[in-house]
Amino acid sequence: xxxxxxxxxxxxxxxGIALALAGAAGSLLMPFYxxxxxxxxxxxxxxxxxxxxxxxxxxxxxxxxxxxxGIAESLGVQYVxxxxxxxxxxxxxxxxxxxxxTGLGGGRAR
Amino acid sequence: MMQDINPRxxxxxxxxxxxxxxxxxxxxxxxxxxxxxxxxLFAFIGTAWNLMGGYAKQLSLGHAAYFGLGxxxxxxxxxxxxxSPWIGMVAGGVVAALASLPIGWLCFRLRGPYFTIATIATxxxxxxxxxxxxxxxxxAEGTTIPNLGTAPLxxxxxxxxxxYYVVLGLLLLSLLVTWLIERSxxxxxLVAIGEDEDAAGAIGVNAPKMKRDIYMISAFLTALAGTxxxxxxxxxxxxxxxxxxxxxxxxxxSIVGGIGTLWGPLIGTVLLETTSAxxxxxxxxxxxxxxxxxxxxxxMAVILWRPTGLMGMINEVRQRFAARKPAQA
Numbered sequence: 001x002x003x004x005x006x007x008x009x010x011x012x013x014x015x016g017i018a019l020a021l022a023g024a025a026g027s028l029l030m031p032f033y034x035x036x037x038x039x040x041x042x043x044x045x046x047x048x049x050x051x052x053x054x055x056x057x058x059x060x061x062x063x064x065x066x067x068x069x070g071i072a073e074s075l076g077v078q079y080v081x082x083x084x085x086x087x088x089x090x091x092x093x094x095x096x097x098x099x100x101x102t103g104l105g106g107g108r109a110r
Numbered sequence: 111m112m113q114d115i116n117p118r119x120x121x122x123x124x125x126x127x128x129x130x131x132x133x134x135x136x137x138x139x140x141x142x143x144x145x146x147x148x149x150x151l152f153a154f155i156g157t158a159w160n161l162m163g164g165y166a167k168q169l170s171l172g173h174a175a176y177f178g179l180g181x182x183x184x185x186x187x188x189x190x191x192x193x194s195p196w197i198g199m200v201a202g203g204v205v206a207a208l209a210s211l212p213i214g215w216l217c218f219r220l221r222g223p224y225f226t227i228a229t230i231a232t233x234x235x236x237x238x239x240x241x242x243x244x245x246x247x248x249x250a251e252g253t254t255i256p257n258l259g260t261a262p263l264x265x266x267x268x269x270x271x272x273x274y275y276v277v278l279g280l281l282l283l284s285l286l287v288t289w290l291i292e293r294s295x296x297x298x299x300l301v302a303i304g305e306d307e308d309a310a311g312a313i314g315v316n317a318p319k320m321k322r323d324i325y326m327i328s329a330f331l332t333a334l335a336g337t338x339x340x341x342x343x344x345x346x347x348x349x350x351x352x353x354x355x356x357x358x359x360x361x362x363x364s365i366v367g368g369i370g371t372l373w374g375p376l377i378g379t380v381l382l383e384t385t386s387a388x389x390x391x392x393x394x395x396x397x398x399x400x401x402x403x404x405x406x407x408x409x410m411a412v413i414l415w416r417p418t419g420l421m422g423m424i425n426e427v428r429q430r431f432a433a434r435k436p437a438q439a
């Protein structure tokens with residue numbers, strides 16, 4: 001406000017861009033997912049995990065974290081079991097937070 | 111609530127308890143009693159969550175972990191070792207309280223969203239572990255609880271109103287625990303941690319120890335709810351016992367009712383669960399999913415206009431009354 005920034009406007013624009021990108025991602029998923037009212041629920045949690053793992057507000061961190069999670073889940077499905085591949089992802093998240101409490105992205109604590 | 115017991119409050123509470131005890135004797139329909147049981151159960155979980163999430167403002171979305179641990183401990187004890195669920199319930203609570211130690215050790219070093227996601231991850235990881243161990247806990251298909259008819263010692267009853275009294279007792283227990291904590295120095299320490307953890311630490315509050323202790327109490331109570339729920343629906347599987355919805359519901363009813371207040375979770379549950387149950391039975395056939403829509407509308411309205419929840423609204427009205435009275439006299 002003080003510097004001529006309207007925070008509400010910035011929040012609205014940021015939310016709008018984020019939702020537009022999420023919508024685009026949703027339509028890109030359709031070739032290999034079925035459409036049903038709760039289809040988004042799986043991704044809510046996974047997106048939250050990816051962003052936290054890669055440090056909030058760190059774009060590269062989120063990208064790296066998502067790739068790591070994808071690989072971890074595939075390895076988990078292969079070696080742990082078809083229904084519990086995600087356990088590797090959660091173990092990875094908890095171990096990372098145990099050693100780096102603000103995620104992989106580094107020292108900037110928020 | 112801050113001073114000693116006010117006689118008017120005591121009378122109001124006694125009347126409230128008497129009404130709650132009389133309720134299943136008046137209302138005979140088992141559908142209605144089922145709704146009452148669910149309301150009281152979620153009010154109980156919400157009250158347990160509120161100790162941690164309300165007073166100390168640690169937004170945990172992983173209380174399903176303790177719900178599930180309680181449910182599985184008592185069920186494993188009952189089916190494999192023939193132990194009564196009444197004992198299993200306490201055993202489940204102890205298991206959950208012990209499990210909260212390592213989970214808390216890991217999560218309490220994190221702040222804000224990092225804490226929340228870590229609690230979610232522990233609950234999900236526990237669910238996947240129980241999915242994995244087939245020989246130990248029946249894996250993904252779960253198991254049914256053997257039906258013994260009416261066996262009060264095994265927490266099985268043929269009429270729903272007995273379950274109602276069990277869960278009513280649990281809710282009163284959790285309210286009593288909350289009331290005792292709220293009045294004692296522990297409550298003030300917790301509120302101080304919730305306001306500003308670093309400042310509380312600076313004036314001599316041992317924040318890590320306080321958070322650990324209140325997390326143990328909260329986990330213990332949540333686990334009792336898990337055992338009760340399994341006995342009530344005669345079925346257990348990892349997806350129900352560790353359902354993410356339980357964690358969300360526990361937080362939502364408290365937020366709508368007013369976090370960090372004694373009655374908040376109860377009031378929030380009564381509003382949310384009653385509305386959604388009634389709407390589902392009236393309109394569920396013609397308009398599918400209408401109760402979810404109304405549920406989210408109530409949620410949005412409360413969060414937008416009454417961020418302190420319904421308890422905040424009630425207190426405001428009472429203060430306005432109190433301010434007007436002397437002027438009239």
